[in-house]
Amino acid sequence: MEINMNQLTKIVIDTRGGDKGASAMVAGAAAALDKYPELGIVLVGDQQEIDTLCASLSMPSERLEILHAAEEITNHDSPAEALFQKQDSSMLKALQALSERKELFGLITTGNTGVLLAGAMRYLSGKNRVRPALAAVLPAQSGGFTCLVDTGATVDCTPPVLHHFARLGSDFMRDMYGLVSPKIGLLSNGAESSKGNKLVKETHVILAQDDSLCFVGNIEGNEALSGKCDVLVCDGFAGNQVLKVTEGTATRIITDIMKYAYKTGSGEIKTLASHLMSIYDIGSLGGGIILGVEKPVIKARGNAGPDAVVNTAGMLLNMSRNQAVFDAAQNHI
Amino acid sequence: MEINMNQLTKIVIDTRGGDKGASAMVAGAAAALDKYPELGIVLVGDQQEIDTLCASLSMPSERLEILHAAEEITNHDSPAEALFQKQDSSMLKALQALSERKELFGLITTGNTGVLLAGAMRYLSGKNRVRPALAAVLPAQSGGFTCLVDTGATVDCTPPVLHHFARLGSDFMRDMYGLVSPKIGLLSNGAESSKGNKLVKETHVILAQDDSLCFVGNIEGNEALSGKCDVLVCDGFAGNQVLKVTEGTATRIITDIMKYAYKTGSGEIKTLASHLMSIYDIGSLGGGIILGVEKPVIKARGNAGPDAVVNTAGMLLNMSRNQAVFDAAQNHI
Secondary structure (H helix, E strand, O other): OOOOOOOOEEEEEEOOOOOOHHHHHHHHHHHHHHHOOOEEEEEEEOHHHHHHHHHOOOOOHHHEEEEEOOEOOOOOOOHHHHHHHOOOEHHHHHHHHHHHOOOEEEEEEOOOHHHHHHHHHHHHOOOOOOOOEEEEEEEOOOOOEEEEEOOOOOOOOOHHHHHHHHHHHHHHHHHHHOOOOOEEEEEEOOOOOOOOOHHHHHHHHHHHHOOOOEEEEEEEHHHOOOOOOOEEEOOHHHHHHHHHHHHHHHHHHHHHHHHHHHHHOOHHHHHHHHHHHHHHOHHHOOOEEEEOOOOOEEEOOOOOOHHHHHHHHHHHHHHHOOOHHHHHHHOOO | OOOOOOOOEEEEEEOOOOOOHHHHHHHHHHHHHHHOOOEEEEEEEOHHHHHHHHHOOOOOHHHEEEEEOOEOOOOOOOHHHHHHHOOOEHHHHHHHHHHHOOOEEEEEEOOOHHHHHHHHHHHHOOOOOOOOEEEEEEEOOOOOEEEEEOOOOOOOOOHHHHHHHHHHHHHHHHHHHOOOOOEEEEEEOOOOOOOOOHHHHHHHHHHHHOOOOEEEEEEEHHHOOOOOOOEEEOOHHHHHHHHHHHHHHHHHHHHHHHHHHHHHOOHHHHHHHHHHHHHHOHHHOOOEEEEOOOOOEEEOOOOOOHHHHHHHHHHHHHHHOOOHHHHHHHOOO
8 A cells, every 4th residue: 555645644543442343433533534535544553453444444545554553552451551451452552653753643542541541651741751741621601711630640749749730731722723822720629829729729829929920829620611821730639520420410410311302392492402412422532632642642432433434533623724733741750 | 577387388498607697697587588488487596686677678477487686606616515505596496496396397507517516415415415417419420419417516426327328318318208118328438348447337237237127238449429328437537538529520620611611702601600509509508407307407507698598498498398207217216
């Protein structure tokens, strides 16, 4: 297969490890190639399975490459064991290719988060072997975006770790969204600087002293996605709650609206429910992004379907126009 | 003023310390007396102000008592200082009356949470001077209620403290809602027992070993209010996020729906928005309840209006029919 991908932004897609199997990932890849003419894709997984799936879709072969991997990382694999025993897995082969091949820009995977973070640290942390963060970029009420960091990579944090997250998030939002001075908020249980647990109070002092950051103070949970800050810093446990409670509440209300629509038979309300679903379906928004590594790695949800692949591929294309971010992120610590 | 309140459930209402002033509290008291004929109220605050406010409302004087307090606890007061220097404040006089007068059942206040917790511990903790918890009882998607404990009283917890919260919550839901064996969930960032921060992992082991509890395991944020558990145990920092993110997300979606209704001019959608507002207006649901003290104390939101006073008075009347709960809660630790 001869491929000329020099003019393309080439990304790697791990086809294994997701709930919906390789078929969803390959279908997503096909849709992304169709939507973005400047995109090239390397599919990593079982060659035979991918060949079969591709045969049933019309894929532009000049923008497609397949990399065979005999093994699959499952959700039962522990990071330490997987790194040593499953080097021929699609996730680790994808990370290795991303690390070794200069022309590859980023990676999308739906697989095991723990193994992914460990693998990203092994293959993509460069000289600085720091723990990466898993961020989520969510639509803010004000119309922009809020980068929530961390959403679950590091659940027990120290103040210097949260400080590191603030800098990673600040760099990311500056370079990715062109914000001159991203506003950094600290998730707390009260707006006053005296509010917070021990971790938050100590972090507040450190963030307030860092002149390189535009620290706007504590942000409460009800304003997490208000747009008062561009980066919301928190430990991975609290960030996971913000992400999942937002999703759970939105899903619940939209379900209520659907029931109400069926009860009343209102077409208008059904239309509204579909509209809200398209806004608040966090699962399809693009997934988490690993900050603090040399190239962008996107962790889509385990149950991600083709739409999520298209959306995350779109995110990577956006980032490729602002590649500086990941270099900049490396200049810290 | 001669009052015969022997057949009544008498509650204390602190009229000061809220954002909307004594007028909102007195108006709420009048509405509650109107709605509940079995209710008696002791209003605590500035006698002259309350007299003036009462004069403009038709209040049943035989079910009303006024207790003068010259001072007010503000949000700037620290618990330690307030306890010593503001003993003539409405909040502390209300707590003292509740402690000393057997016929008084419970208290509603909108004031400073920190001072309230310290005051409740001082006047109402009985022999056991344990840190009380601030719980919220929220409507679950399944149709019942979920008791979220803690929502902000103790933001730095140890596993034994979370274990204590689990028992307080279990007693409360058993006695208040008649659940034979309330299901206890532990808020975590994953359903598996291996998921969680250090605190949650250690607490998981303790809860699983306590045969007096019906522990159902970890619950993720998106299922916090699904009804999978009757009591959701978490540290006050995480619980505050669950509460406020739920509120923030609901408010945001309902605001979106209102905008959509005005854009489309749809009366049906306006009706829907009002319906959702009545369900998801957490502020009016009743406020937080302090668990682990001898009598029920409800902390309504600082911006609570008359509706919140009526709802919380209704909560107290419900509880008075199940008074055993607060004794039971004391039998632990």
